[in-house]
Amino acid sequence: MLVVTVTTESGQRRAPKAAKTSSVFKKAVMAVSGIILVLYLIAHMIGNLKAFAGREDFNHYSEWLRTIGNPALPGATTLWIIRIVLLVAVGAHIWAAVSLWRQAKRARPHGYVTKKAVAQSYASRTMRWGGVIIAAFIIWHLLDLTFGAVNKEGHAGTPYDRVLASFQNPVVTIWYAIALILLGMHLRHGIWSATQTLGQSNRRREVTVNYAATAIATVITVGFLLTPFAVLFGLID
Amino acid sequence: MTMTEDPTRATTAPHQERTMRITLRVWRQPDARSAGKMVSYKLNDVSPDMSFLEMLDVLNEQLIMDGEDPVAFDHDCREGICGMCGVMINGRAHGNGLHDGAVQTTTCQLHMRSFKDGDTIDVEPWRASAFPVIKDLAVDRRSFDRIIQAGGYISVPTGTAPEAHATPVPKKDADFAFDAATCIGCGACVAACPNASSMLFTAAKVTHLGLLPQGQPERNDRVVNMVAQQDAEGFGGCTNIGECSASCPKGISMETISRLNHDLLGALRAGTRPKS
Numbered sequence: 001m002l003v004v005t006v007t008t009e010s011g012q013r014r015a016p017k018a019a020k021t022s023s024v025f026k027k028a029v030m031a032v033s034g035i036i037l038v039l040y041l042i043a044h045m046i047g048n049l050k051a052f053a054g055r056e057d058f059n060h061y062s063e064w065l066r067t068i069g070n071p072a073l074p075g076a077t078t079l080w081i082i083r084i085v086l087l088v089a090v091g092a093h094i095w096a097a098v099s100l101w102r103q104a105k106r107a108r109p110h111g112y113v114t115k116k117a118v119a120q121s122y123a124s125r126t127m128r129w130g131g132v133i134i135a136a137f138i139i140w141h142l143l144d145l146t147f148g149a150v151n152k153e154g155h156a157g158t159p160y161d162r163v164l165a166s167f168q169n170p171v172v173t174i175w176y177a178i179a180l181i182l183l184g185m186h187l188r189h190g191i192w193s194a195t196q197t198l199g200q201s202n203r204r205r206e207v208t209v210n211y212a213a214t215a216i217a218t219v220i221t222v223g224f225l226l227t228p229f230a231v232l233f234g235l236i237d
Numbered sequence: 238m239t240m241t242e243d244p245t246r247a248t249t250a251p252h253q254e255r256t257m258r259i260t261l262r263v264w265r266q267p268d269a270r271s272a273g274k275m276v277s278y279k280l281n282d283v284s285p286d287m288s289f290l291e292m293l294d295v296l297n298e299q300l301i302m303d304g305e306d307p308v309a310f311d312h313d314c315r316e317g318i319c320g321m322c323g324v325m326i327n328g329r330a331h332g333n334g335l336h337d338g339a340v341q342t343t344t345c346q347l348h349m350r351s352f353k354d355g356d357t358i359d360v361e362p363w364r365a366s367a368f369p370v371i372k373d374l375a376v377d378r379r380s381f382d383r384i385i386q387a388g389g390y391i392s393v394p395t396g397t398a399p400e401a402h403a404t405p406v407p408k409k410d411a412d413f414a415f416d417a418a419t420c421i422g423c424g425a426c427v428a429a430c431p432n433a434s435s436m437l438f439t440a441a442k443v444t445h446l447g448l449l450p451q452g453q454p455e456r457n458d459r460v461v462n463m464v465a466q467q468d469a470e471g472f473g474g475c476t477n478i479g480e481c482s483a484s485c486p487k488g489i490s491m492e493t494i495s496r497l498n499h500d501l502l503g504a505l506r507a508g509t510r511p512k513s
């Protein structure tokens with residue numbers, strides 16, 4: 001199939017030793033950690049909607065999160081287990097993403113003068129930089145609502161007060177909305193991609209998988225945006 | 238009796254009416270080590286019936302007449318089956334996707350009627366570190382051969398061909414295996430992929446052999462070694478974007494990639510590790 005000489009010795013590179021270094025293995029790490037994060041997001045979104053039930057219920061829910069399993073388990077054991085699983089998942093996800101990003105950069109050091117996309121979606125194109133923005137958002141989000149460090153109410157107020165303090169500010173709500181739309185797109189491509197990566201897609205299922213990915217991404221994005229916009233427009237106070 | 242002449246026909250000669258003027262911007266690079274650049278050339282007598290490669294032949298005749306170095310490009314069968322002829326045409330691999338309505342084509346099967354009189358056409362080589370440029374538009378795709386050598390085969394005793402009925406293959410599997418086997422190893426998938434990943438090529442081979450009874454004994458080793466080799470060659474990882482399948486002259490489907498992943502994860506779980 002080639003006109004050049006057919007010796008294969010020269011230029012032959014050695015295969016990596018461990019399967020761990022395989023790009024497909026890294027993708028599987030990304031897919032599994034991504035799915036853990038998606039499951040968490042669904043639970044988290046349902047929890048956030050408690051804000052519509054009022055101050056009492058919301059704060060009570062927040063308190064419950066810190067006492068799940070009491071008195072069999074001491075203090076916030078369950079919450080800490082969840083936090084550790086999430087930290088490991090985020091760490092693994094970002095490790096795989098960065099490593100594959102660098103591999104892709106090495107694979108094409110000089111780009112085309114003219115390159116046109118034939119099939120790629122905006123969502124698939126923004127996975128990497130979108131992911132970086134989502135990571136920045138998560139850090140800010142924790143400082144704001146979990147630790148209260150960048151929140152007017154600080155750590156002294158109740159969780160409900162911190163939610164109000166944040167989202168009554170339109171700038172915060174808009175930044176939150178942008179991050180969630182990016183997250184929605186990340187999940188739109190990510191859920192389809194994870195299905196492929198885990199070897200669960202085929203030509204027959206492809207359309208269904210893509211619709212399901214859009215549906216889940218939309219529900220998560222809209223579900224998360226209801227609370228901040230309700231606060232901004234004074235439906236919750 | 239004489240026929241009345243069509244007045245519109247009488248005034249212009251048929252071939253004049255049909256030739257096109259094309260401006261080409263071609264990537265010129267003397268060898269793998271030197272830097273390259275786009276160079277413009279004008280062609281005045283391009284017939285819409287020419288294939289893209291015939292148009293490049295015309296350019297080269299013109300360059301040779303002018304005492305210049307002709308443009309190096311690869312080709313062999315010129316009938317869409319050998320996989321040698323790929324170039325980027327206006328930013329699309331083999332020019333696939335130039336127009337709405339997916340036309341699956343190789344560069345040799347793309348015709349100049351796909352362009353308009355006066356068009357400027359950019360022609361570039363496949364760009365991937367695993368496909369180094371040899372000269373101008375010709376790239377070295379031996380990395381694909383090494384991926385095949387890593388597992389894209391079955392081991393069988395040689396001798397007379399076995400009785401075809403001895404090994405039944407379900408129709409569905411035979412059809413899909415054949416679809417996957419139509420991959421001609423052209424490299425358009427790598428060229429079009431934003432990650433320069435060879436996943437579609439490798440997946441086509443893994444699917445083709447993995448669906449057939451003859452491919453079973455080496456199935457786990459095949460996928461693990463072929464993936465290890467494509468990583469070692471310096472191809473990027475797949476992110477399921479789909480540019481490959483949309484640019485593939487043979488329409489190899491994204492399902493093959495899912496099958497490769499499925500086989501790879503299964504093989505890793507079964508304890509298969511890459512050789513060497």
Ligand code: HEM
Pocket residue numbers: 027028030031032033034035037038041093094097098124127128130131132134135186187189190191193194195197198475476477
């Ligand atoms: C709430 C946070 C996140 C969730 C739920 C999530 C979810 C997912 C899922 C399900 C996938 C698909 C896995 C696959 O392709 O097989 C994925 C892929 C990816 N994620 Fe995330 N992710 C999150 C955050 C991030 C962050 C912070 C980054 C930053 C670096 C990131 C970067 C990527 C990249 C680069 C991919 C691969 C892109 C692709 O497959 O085309 N993600 N993510």
Ligand code: SF4
Pocket residue numbers: 419420421422423424425426427437438441481484485486487488489
């Ligand atoms: S999968 Fe398609 S684009 Fe890739 S090498 Fe095979 S025929 Fe060419």
Ligand code: FES
Pocket residue numbers: 311312313314315316317318319320321322323343344345346
């Ligand atoms: S020259 Fe053989 S496929 Fe184009």
